[in-house]
Amino acid sequence: LAELRAAHADDLLIGALVLLSDDHQVVNRDDAAELGRLTAASPDPWMQLLGLDQQAQAALAANDLAGAEATLVRARQRCTEANAPAVRCVLIGQHLGELYLKSQRIPEARAALAAAWKLARTAGEWAAQTSILTSLAALPASADDPTGAALPLSRAYADEKSLRTR
Secondary structure: OHHHHHOOOHHHHHHHHHHOOOOOOOOOHHHHHHHHHHHHHOOOHHHHHHHHHHHHHHHHHOOOHHHHHHHHHHHHHHOOOOOOOHHHHHHHHHHHHHHHHHOOOHHHHHHHHHHHHHHHHHHOOHHHHHHHHHHHHHHHHHOOOOOOOOHHHHHHHHHHHHHHOO
């Protein structure tokens, strides 16, 4: 890391901070400020959106749901720009949908996940589609539906994911 910092290889440093984190997905708390500065200063929209997503994931880890939501909503707004990378925007939409699902805000979760699904299909992001299916399958189970009318939809999502992962 010191060599990357000295070489001002910021794009490599950003990746290393995430990949060398404890869970290999969300930057460690000690490195969060540095990652935030690096991604905000980057001219690359992919890196900028990665920074916002990392900030939101850190807020979630600290149980700051409102902060995570505000960051993800801001990132989703950035995804309307012409140069926004689809793969980052799919993940942001999925994370926002999962946050809403965790908060039992079912209509918002459904809308965010449906938008992420649509973008993933349009962009041909197969792995993201498969990942989103898990959250879509959880939606009907989380909704207050005593009749069980949404159960077939939940089964369909689960079956689709099962078929994709065989």
